[in-house]
Amino acid sequence: MNDNYLKVARLAAAAGAEVLLSYQGRFSVREKAPRDLVTEADVAAQQAIQKILLSNFPDHGFVGEEEGHDQVSAEMLADPKHPPIWIVDPLDGTVNYVHQLQSFAVSIAMYHAGELQIGIVHDPVTREIFWAQRGAGAFLNDCPIQCSQTDRLDQALLACSFSAGTQHDSAELGRFAAALDGAQSVRRLGSAALNLCYVAAGRLDGYWATCVKPWDVAAGALIVTEAGGQIRALSGDRFDPWNPRFAATATEPLNDQLLRCIA
Template sequence: MNDNYLKVARLAAAAGAKILLSYQGRFSVREKAPRDLVTEADVAAQQAIQKILLSNFPDHGFVGEEEGHDQVSAEMLADPNHPPIWIVDPLDGTVNYVHQLQSFAVSIAMYHAGELQVGIVHDPVTREIFWAQRGGGAFLNDIPIRCSTTDRLEQALLACSFSAGTQHDSSELSRFAAALDEAQSVRRLGSAALNLCYVASGRLDGYWATCVKPWDVAAGALIVSEAQGEILSLSGEKFDTWDPRFVATATKSLNDQLRRCLA
């Protein structure tokens, strides 16, 4: 793996984080969909990130929250000779950001030859930078991180994500109630990227989601894997970057228990 990929990704994430901080409290908000907010800040951050990535790697693909996802085909993803594809969420945790809750992040991943290869999640407020390269371990800033050793659901602190406009009779709420009944506790923190990083660093023991997009979780999924965690589809199959309905946990045993609980 080219170490320059990681270096440039970190520069791009830092540029995006700087823009998000500069916009705090002075941006306008519009509705992208009911209860789904988009700001001038995330558009500006994505433009800055895209410029840095593609000026360094002009032949690479780019998939961002605001554009590019309709240009990715199954054939492209399966072709080992296709150039790498960057998967970017310039502002994961938009609702938190809009309401000045200080839990949001920039997420950048690189996908190549059927696998995630690089992942960066940059928290602008805490200045925590979670990162990983395939086969190289996971890090918080430059300190190696590992998942917890929790292997019993009743001892696990979990997080989950709901879709915008979740209805009272939805399967998402049914899963939440089931997990709340069996786990130590469950949180809904508002940033999928940070949830995964918190699993990787042992702050959370598990996280599941059925309503997120690839750009929300691609970087964090690699970071969990490289921190020796377990991330699988709800049915126990390999995590699919492009269809991310998954359970991420500290240990395999915990993953098995949580998936049974959510079934």
């Protein structure tokens, strides 16, 4: 793996984070769909990130929340000769950002040869930078991190994500109720990327989602696995970052219990 990939990705994440901070309190908001927001800051941050990544690696692919997700094929993803693909969420936690709730992040992952290779999640407010490179462990700034050792659902602090416009009779709320009954407690924090990083750092014991997109979770998923955690599809199969319906947990026994509870 080219060490320059990680260096440039960190620069790009920092640039995106600075854009988000600079736009706070002075952006306009529109709806992509009911209750699904996008701001000028999303677009500007993605442009800054994309410029840095593709100016350094012009032959690489780019999939961002605001563009490019319709240009990826299964053949492209499986081909080890295809150039790496960057998967970018310039603002994960848009609703939090719009309401000035200080829990949002920039998420950048690199996918190559059928695997996630690099993951970076940059919290602009706390200046915490979670990152991982396949086979090299997970880090918070310059310190190694690892998941908790929690292996019982009734002792676990969990987080979850709901889709925009979740209905009262939805399966998502059914899963939430089941987890509330089985776990120590459940949180809905508003940023999928940070949820995964908090699992990696031992702040949460587990996180599940059925309504997120690849750019929301690709970086965080690698960070969890490199921190010793478990992540599987709700079916129990191997996690697929391009179809992310999953449970991520600190330990394998906890993953088994959470999947039985919510799947």
